[in-house]
Amino acid sequence: MRLSALLALASKVTLPPHYRHGMSRPGTMAAKRRNPPGSRRPPVVVEPISDEDWHLFCGDRVEILEGKDAGKQGKVVQVIRERNWVVLEGLNTHYRYIGRTADFRGTMIPSEAPLLHNQVKLVDPVDRKPTEVEWRFTEAGERVRVSTRSGRIIPKPEFPRADGIIPETWIDGPKDTSVEDALERTYVPRLKTLEEEVMEAMGIQETRRHKKVYWY
């Protein structure tokens, strides 16, 4: 492999085997500092949970079962699936200094530590107690999380988009199709190909035909 191929493959991310995922996204400066290329650490044991069985999403209200902040409820802010981690807002924090320079000691901020999926439990929305959750289907055929203790459905929470856009308050620009125009159904299925329909609509007459071609 040569330099050109190396640069071409830079867009697709290939992590070394047994890459230890941390709180930083792989590719960022912090992650490169923690896992420099060529570093080989013993692999961590992660329970394999399929995408269908995973029940914790950003914006959920969960309660911590063990640890420093056991018994407290908080909102999930980040989910790291590679290690089955869940980061709650402002809970399970330790303190560190940020913005340190040569002569300034830096500002102390609380930074959240991640929790494993079995150290937190989803909170029932009505009685606000932690419950075990199962994936079940509704009458309409929708797959929802149902608390096993009370049978209530826990809806998927709203979490703000990363680009900061709120779809309900979006105002159409000059290049935006409105919702009614986008959902309008104007297609009438006919037995003509697209090219024949276009010729018919624009009034193009074509009487020449291709010469017959044979191949063997």
Add this chain to the structure above:
Amino acid sequence: MGLLGAAARCVVRGADRMSKWTSKRGPRTFYKSRGAKGTGYLVRGGKFLLVKEQVPELVVPDLTGFKLKPYVNYRAPAGTDTPLTAEQLFREAVAPAIEKDFRAGTFDPERLEKYGFEPTQEGKLFQLYPKNFPR
């Protein structure tokens, strides 16, 4: 490739075997096209004869009063239509006419051309099989 890192970028001996073989490489006698289609042919005297049928012509309809724009509002939900299948096309375009004639008693299985059946693709500009248009 695992040995080459961002910090340790040393020159390894040998030609580049992995990049694409293009017309920019090789000796000056090497000719390779980059994919442009021809539009005619050379005739006697060194002249080039343009064939109008080989030159692509864009057919653009008049878009006054056209309501669809390049982007869509964020509020629009995902559509519920499934891709069109042959059975669905038959059911919507041809089946009503056949049913009407059958109930009226004038359905003739020998004369299906009036419902759009084409016994042969000869004589058509856009033949379906073998497909003679690029789309």
